[in-house]
Amino acid sequence: MASSDQFKALADQLESVLHDPSGPGDMDPATRRRLVASGRKLSVLLEEPRETGRRIGYAHLQLPLSLVGIESKLFATLATEPRSFTLLELSEKTGIDKQLLKRLLRYYQAVDILAQVDDDAYQATNVTRALANDDHANSHRWTRRITARGALHLPDWLQKHEYKDPVGILPTAWSGSIPTDDHPYGYLAKNPWALELAQAHMRVQREGRPVFFDAMDFEQRFAQGATSDTVLFVDIGGATGPQARELRKRFPDLPGRVLLQDRPEVAEKWKDDLAQNRIEAVVHDIFTPQNVKGARVYYLRNIFHAWGDKTCTEILINAKEGLTEDSVLLIDEIVLPERDATPQGAQHDIEVMICVGGIERTKAQWENLLATAGLKLKEVINYDDEFEDSVIVAGL
């Protein structure tokens, strides 16, 4: 255990970094992550019981109060310029009553959402600017109306189901909290506002993060000897095609075909746009046998975490119909470790439980699932250890 002198020296060092007006500046991503994780863990390690109570008991204020700042355009106003603003200026620009605004600003500075640089001077920080971004705002709107709503219902929902394995139970903690009989995906399809927020939420989740192409040389592994007739990549449930597009962008001269399969409303909507990127969008139902035979790669990202093992086995058995000895199935999903999971990976697991009755899996669970469908897990390549994102290489 560190001595009291070491803790005092650490406190001095931290304060000196935090009070440096030039901010943290550039640093390598690994150091940044170590500091973020150890700062959080240190804070919890030193916590008194009353502080634990406050950290957990008051966490629920952050989301609604952030939305007040988003919807009133307070954060957007602060983020327009790097200078500080007075209370009066902010009140005039946002229409928020001065007395209410002062209370809100006090809260925001106290929880590090903005900086108060003088008695009457408020300034945007990295946090304010993030909240002022449209996609981040929509992600928070999604969380408020969907995940947070379901999360508040979760204790009753789990109790009602006697703490059984909740995977695949419908209605989910979220969909059971709203007046609908639809499956969560059906609800999204019928409610364009929710689909739009869901897409923004997913974009924000992926922002600035690596993709599997960073961790494996696609050309070297899968495109050797390909001709213009070779089906290189079938992006199953590929949506708008972020990964198929990335493949074409990274390897513009690669011969061979890139296909994207999805439900009719998705494939037909994006067909022309994808064709401009030399991607063939076709309608295919993942619950029917794969009709493209012998492709080099069948790729599925974020499909399986929405379903229980029985449904996943059905999808795998259907996908297997396309595979030859030379094909691989690449499953791009979270692979949770047996211990020391990151908050990001563990939070995603709970989020899919609440929203769609899904599950994020460990390597052993993936192995078991693939074996049930008569497939072998050949390799697991982690490409983002912060979120536990991995690509699973499977085959016959």
Ligand SMILES: C[S@@+](CC[C@H](N)C(=O)[O-])C[C@H]1O[C@@H](n2cnc3c(N)ncnc32)[C@H](O)[C@@H]1O
């Ligand atoms: C969570 S999104 C993942 C999209 C994409 N793979 C990605 O990672 O960006 C799930 C996708 O599966 C598609 N999907 C759902 N049910 C399907 C089905 N029965 N057949 C084909 N695609 C389906 C949805 O339309 C959606 O595009």
